[in-house]
Amino acid sequence: DAKTTQPPSMDCAEGRAANLPCNHSTISGNEYVYWYRQIHSQGPQYIIHGLKNNETNEMASLIITEDRKSSTLILPHATLRDTAVYYCIVRVRSNFGNEKLTFGTGTRLTIIP
Amino acid sequence: SQTIHQWPATLVQPVGSPLSLECTVEGTSNPNLYWYRQAAGRGLQLLFYSVGIGQISSEVPQNLSASRPQDRQFILSSKKLLLSDSGFYLCAWNSREAYNSPLHFGNGTRLTVT
Numbered sequence: 259d260a261k262t263t264q265p266p267s268m269d270c271a272e273g274r275a276a277n278l279p280c281n282h283s284t285i286s287g288n289e290y291v292y293w294y295r296q297i298h299s300q301g302p303q304y305i306i307h308g309l310k311n312n313e314t315n316e317m318a319s320l321i322i323t324e325d326r327k328s329s330t331l332i333l334p335h336a337t338l339r340d341t342a343v344y345y346c347i348v349r350v351r352s353n354f355g356n357e358k359l360t361f362g363t364g365t366r367l368t369i370i371p
Numbered sequence: 372s373q374t375i376h377q378w379p380a381t382l383v384q385p386v387g388s389p390l391s392l393e394c395t396v397e398g399t400s401n402p403n404l405y406w407y408r409q410a411a412g413r414g415l416q417l418l419f420y421s422v423g424i425g426q427i428s429s430e431v432p433q434n435l436s437a438s439r440p441q442d443r444q445f446i447l448s449s450k451k452l453l454l455s456d457s458g459f460y461l462c463a464w465n466s467r468e469a470y471n472s473p474l475h476f477g478n479g480t481r482l483t484v485t
Binding site for chain 2: 307
């Protein structure tokens, strides 16, 4: 799986958009970009994923650059409950469907009241 | 809807004692099942995964073992715990049928070996 690089921490004011960057310059054509978050003492929560088109769901938007070497997760109106560690992962599914996902240390996002 | 249950939430065990953590998934059939461990301040390490009953693959050599006695049940075990087994253990599942199905995690078990 391609390696990802994320800033270790970020702050965002409550009510503003939180933009979390991720670099994945070695991504290959069949690798998807996934975002998860982990609130303290809980299991990671899936947020969104995409291949090359921008994606949006009820939680967030995912913007992937045209060369696919970086992406940005956008939380449009951050709340205090969005304080968590956010993980960016790129991976391709194996023939057996097993997930050898590599979760790095992610970005610790703190929402400021 | 699908749910994943993991228990217990916290566990304190002495060195040398056995371990059994259980995970069950509801609302889906034939899931892929996974056990991860997260050390403090670190990312997740894949320990075991299973694509079916009785089919277990180990990712790292260690003091732990896993079993899948039923389609939606995944158990993590140890005969004798070590201090280094302390950590946050997470069970996860995804769909075998849906390409690029995301992982869904349980709320984890925080194990402290004393």
